[in-house]
Amino acid sequence: MTNPVLTIVVPCYNEEEVLPETVFQLSGVLDSLIEEQLISSSSTMLLVDDGSKDATWPLIEQFHSVNPFVTGLKLARNAGHQRALLAGLMKARSYADCVVSIDADLQDDVDAIREFVVRYREGYDIVYGIRQSRSTDTWFKRATAQGFYKLMTRMGVNIHYNHADFRLMSKRTLDELDKFQEVNLFLRGMVPLLGFRSTKVYYDRKERFAGESKYPLKKMLAFAFDGITSFSVTPIRFVTAMGFVLSALSIVAGIYAIIGKLLGSTVTGWTSLVLSVWLIGGVQLLALGLIGEYVGKIYKEVKRRPLYIIEKEAISDSTQLAQSHHQHLTKSAPSSGS
Incomplete structure (x- = not known):
C-alpha cells in the first residue's frame, strides 16, 4: 500500500491567539507520520478562515510562506462552522486520499490523528473521534450535551454519542458526501448516512488552549435545534x-x-x-x-444559494500540481461499465 496523502482541515474563526500553537502541533503530527511512513510527504493542513475579523488570515498567509505543510482558504464572509468545514473538505478531496477534520482550539487530541491513519490503512473509510468522558465540562454543559445526544437518538437520528467533528474520511466518502445537496448542514448526522465501513477512536478532550469559545450557550442551542429539525420530523x-x-x-x-x-x-x-x-x-x-x-x-x-464563497486561496504549487494530477487520473480512469 502506497503512503496516502493526508490533509488536516481546520476551520478557523477569530483564532489568532491559538493559531500559532495549532500550526506548531499539527506540523509536528504530520512530520511524525511522514517519518513513520504512514502518510505521504505531500500531506498538508488546510486552514479555512471563516470570515474572521481578526488577524487569522494574515497569520495563515504568513505560515503558508514559511511552512510547507500550511495551505489556506479564505471565505468571503462568515458562513458558519459547518459550511467552513465543508468548504475545506471539498477542497481537500481533490488532491488528498484521506482527510481529518479538527477544530483550531486544540481541545481535540492531535495525537489521536495517528490512530486515525492506522485505522484508515486497515481499511476503514470513516474514523470517528469519540470523547472518553466529559469530566472537564461543567455540570450544565455535560447534562445538556448528554440530553442532546439521547434526544437525537430517540428521534431516530443516527448520531455517535460524544462525537463532534473530529474524524477521518476517505476520498470516496467525501465524493459521496458531495452528492448531498443540503443547505441546512448537520455533518454529524450526514456522515453516518454514507454507510461506509467505520470505526471509533477514543481520546481525552482537553481545555481550550487559548482564546474564547466560539460556541456560547445561545449558539449551542441553535445548533442542536437545527440538527433536530434537519434530520427528524x-x-x-x-x-x-x-x-x-x-x-x-x-x-x-x-x-x-x-x-x-x-x-x-x-x-x-x-x-x-x-x-x-x-x-x-x-x-x-x-x-x-x-x-x-x-x-x-x-x-x-x-x-439553492451557494453554501460558501471562496475569496482567496493559499495553496502551494506542489499541492496544485497534485490536485491537477489527481483530477487527470479521475477523468482518464475507465468507467466501471467498460
Missing part, C-alpha cells in the same frame, strides 16, 4: 399527537359541561376558562412556530 408528529390529545380532552370537557348543565349543577368559573384559553393559545403558537421552522428550512433549500 418527530417534533411535527409530536405537535400532531398533542393536537389529538387536546381534542380528546376538549370533548371530555364538553360532555362534562353538558351533563352539568342538564343536572343544573353548573358553576361559573372564570379561572378555568382563562387557563383553557391560554393553554390552547400557547399550544397553537408553539405548533405554528415549529411548522414555520420547517417551512423556513424548505425556503432555504429551494433557493
Whole structure:
C-alpha cells in the first residue's frame, strides 16, 4: 500500500491567539507520520478562515510562506462552522486520499490523528473521534450535551454519542458526501448516512488552549435545534399527537359541561376558562412556530444559494500540481461499465 496523502482541515474563526500553537502541533503530527511512513510527504493542513475579523488570515498567509505543510482558504464572509468545514473538505478531496477534520482550539487530541491513519490503512473509510468522558465540562454543559445526544437518538437520528467533528474520511466518502445537496448542514448526522465501513477512536478532550469559545450557550442551542429539525420530523408528529390529545380532552370537557348543565349543577368559573384559553393559545403558537421552522428550512433549500464563497486561496504549487494530477487520473480512469 502506497503512503496516502493526508490533509488536516481546520476551520478557523477569530483564532489568532491559538493559531500559532495549532500550526506548531499539527506540523509536528504530520512530520511524525511522514517519518513513520504512514502518510505521504505531500500531506498538508488546510486552514479555512471563516470570515474572521481578526488577524487569522494574515497569520495563515504568513505560515503558508514559511511552512510547507500550511495551505489556506479564505471565505468571503462568515458562513458558519459547518459550511467552513465543508468548504475545506471539498477542497481537500481533490488532491488528498484521506482527510481529518479538527477544530483550531486544540481541545481535540492531535495525537489521536495517528490512530486515525492506522485505522484508515486497515481499511476503514470513516474514523470517528469519540470523547472518553466529559469530566472537564461543567455540570450544565455535560447534562445538556448528554440530553442532546439521547434526544437525537430517540428521534431516530443516527448520531455517535460524544462525537463532534473530529474524524477521518476517505476520498470516496467525501465524493459521496458531495452528492448531498443540503443547505441546512448537520455533518454529524450526514456522515453516518454514507454507510461506509467505520470505526471509533477514543481520546481525552482537553481545555481550550487559548482564546474564547466560539460556541456560547445561545449558539449551542441553535445548533442542536437545527440538527433536530434537519434530520427528524418527530417534533411535527409530536405537535400532531398533542393536537389529538387536546381534542380528546376538549370533548371530555364538553360532555362534562353538558351533563352539568342538564343536572343544573353548573358553576361559573372564570379561572378555568382563562387557563383553557391560554393553554390552547400557547399550544397553537408553539405548533405554528415549529411548522414555520420547517417551512423556513424548505425556503432555504429551494433557493439553492451557494453554501460558501471562496475569496482567496493559499495553496502551494506542489499541492496544485497534485490536485491537477489527481483530477487527470479521475477523468482518464475507465468507467466501471467498460
